[in-house]
Amino acid sequence: MYPPLLLLGLAHLALSQTAPATLTVNLAQTHQTIDGFGVSEAFQRALTIYKLPALERRRALDLLFHPATGAGFSILRNGIGSSPDSRDDHMVTIQPRSPGSPTSPPSYTWDASDSGQLWLTTEAVHTYGVRTVYANAWSAPGYMKTNRDDANGGSLCGVPGATNCGDWRRAYADYLVQYLRYYAAANITVTHLGFLNEPDLTTSYASMRSTPQQAASFLGVLRTAVAASDLAHKPLLTCCDTMSWSAAPPFISAAAPDVATAHAYTSSATSPLGGGRIKAWMTEAADNNGAWTSTWYANGGAGEGWTWANNVHGALTGGNVSGYLYWIGAQDRSTNTNTLVRLVFQHVRSPESQDRLLVAFFQSLALGMADDDDGENVNLDDDDSIFALLHSRPPSTPPSSSTHPSKPRRRKRGIGLKTPREPRTLRAACLARDRHRCVVTRAFDYQQLKRRYREPPARDDDGNILDGRDQFAHLAVVHILPYMFALTREENGEPTESRKAALAILDMLDYTLTI
Template sequence: MKFSMIDKLFLLNALVARVTATPTSSSLVSVSVNPKVQFQEIDGFGASQAFQRAEDIFGKYGLPAVNQSLVLNLLYDKDIGAGFTILRNGIGSSNTSDSNFMNSIAPTNAGGPDAKPEYVWDHYNSGQFPLAQQAYARGLQTLYADAWSAPGYMKTNDDENNGGYLCGVTNESCASGNWMQAYANYLVQYARFYKESGVDVTHLGFLNEPQFAASYAGMLSNGTQAADFIRVLAKTIKKSGLSLKINCCDGIGWDDQEAMMAGLEAGPDPAINYLDVVTGHGYDSAPTYPLSTNKKTWQSEWADLTGAFTPYTFYENGGPGEGLTWANHIQVALRDAEVSGFLYWIGAENSTTNSGLINLINNEVIPSKRFWAFAQFSKFVRPGARRIAAVSSHANLTVSSFENEDGRIATQLLNQGNSDVEVSVVITGLKSGVRVKPYLTNNKYDLEPLSSVSLGNGGSFKAEVPAWSMVTYLTI
């Protein structure tokens, strides 16, 4: 493998952060990185454009073509922007496109669960199909198609909204019959429509926040009920001949997803055996510990849904929409919860809130500091990378590190304190002369490339990380 390492020389406000390849000193904060100690594989980072948010990108509110290309490049091009590699689509359940509803591919009940469905495919999918095409053209690797709800006629409440259960799961029956197989067919047909149109769905899901009876599309489920359906879906996928991985269950919080694990693990034919990725959200409880599974896990949706859009604040007071807040959320989820993927709610939208990473108000493209915090990871930690051992001696200077498949090592130092920190970094196994490149994000800079330097003996270098800042060091 080819190895390289990273260091920096940079300027922030009135301060000069010097990077020199010198031996460590006991007066410095020490950071040690060991590529020989490896943990989870990384699938990537991303967001959703569900509920017609994809149409925002394509000019629903007047965004000109040049800015449409700009936002697509910012989201998915790793050289120009963040290089997101996961897109989470919403599989629609509505028979209308009013408001921000997502159209169903089977909007009407054909007469019962055993009747031949009347599928409809418009090659548009609320803007999500052309978005997937554009994202794949820029380097997307994973398309996670997830249904918030089954169509209403398949549910106990006969409504895509306001909760309700899938007819036929444990303890939930309907006069119309058992709809589990029909729902599995419906989901697989969605993926087949994409495949036949030249776009691969890689992962398939069937629930969103099943603990919450939302006023919008959603469906309730516990772990046992989810397991009932997973077994049906797995057999249906196998019979279809499509190459699809199954995700479940997008619990509204990490604790909620953990509570579903027992049901997924239970029985003589545990549903967990058919799953590829266990997914949970961060709203009710953050991903701060590993879920009880040996499957990959993703934090598949989380956002600041409380605040007005604050694009230019990396740190002010630790608010829920600040860039440093999200840099910390991502780092903790990767390091402590051992997630393989981390997704924000919306990538780009026309909005006055923090629910998106990029705002498209007034036909402008305005990336937030949250977006740049994501980019500090997604641009340099590519699919297939492995998290590696990384330890800091200073409580306010947190660290994570990853070895990419091409041998390049990306190390993130996050200074969560109000004073600059002098640090000595040692990366075990790297030789002197290897060059490293730093990238800085804080209130003043957005992924600012700084001067690269050569490592000293033992793979060491010294740097100064400014207060309330994040620096990624990449071997080059």
């Protein structure tokens, strides 16, 4: 665990329209110890990251765990699998077949992957210094439950009210301990262990129902199994990752875990759990309904950064939490939207661009995209009349993207920039050329030229000296965006929404293009 970070009490905050705010800090008063902040990559989201190309994979990890260039998350929540298979996003169990009875010798199987989580945890712990690993089970294997299925609810056989199918409590406890042994063998210490996830909810995927009394019945068995195990580090036991913060108190009171855990879906962390006598973590929250966004603040939307900053602040001050965990940290754009980092890096050029992913993607797509009308030629000397990706054509080297420059056409609603070849081919060729020779608009190119010659010797991005201005060749227009503009600036001089949207798209490719 990290050295304690003590929250300072805010004793007095006076706000006035006529006087500056006054803040008084009481250094003698301490609040809860902060264990950290974290995310999960359960349900094979870890595999999604692992399957990225090497550079993008590292960038995703940096964004999640790097303390300087990323969020610096210090807690990783893993899902303990219960499924007999790995179809779809199932988390596979370490014991897919029933041993026959609760007292029969177990037959464990370890694939050294754990749905990609072993690799991710190894990176988090040994590359980025993450010290808190939370292993959390959504369900016991189906053969240990009343419904014989790891999904669709059902209860653990042997707890009060579920005794007509044998007593699998100790077998389930041993199962969880064995899972921790596999991680210990990989030089990873699991610091926290949870046996339930949202016991107050039945879902079509891995889920297991429990009452507070049933949870208490099993936690005592689990505590005994952990204490008797050969694990060098005995994990702290949690309970019970309820669907809402308000549903947790009966579970905490009955089970008496080491750490109280709850989610914040149907109610938020506004009051301490367990009377503040034990640590509490908010272990899952996300915007499950809104579209993915990287916006800090626009209108207080559920996915905006400002909203989540307030959520975290409220949990720390009102819920007295010691840990705050978002749901999925990073996942592919084809899956649901409840994620912090969206994995669309395959065609992105720089880390800065990756952090600006589709900030305002096609906000003005209502503009026309047809190019079937001929019109008068556009004056290319008018810097604001065009907006396209350009690249230099050295006199000694044939252009790699096209042997024919585009013919821009003026239309009633905008400008269509035609190219004789497919835009994606031209885009790839242009971006592959030497650095800082892909530019946006002639105005940008001219400003860069002047800026670089102010302090001779002028150099390109790679440090090569630019000997003379006469070396610059004519620019060939390359059509990179299927987009048109009626106006590039409003009457007040501000960029139009069309231009803003296009700049955001170009930021995704390389943020330096639109500076």
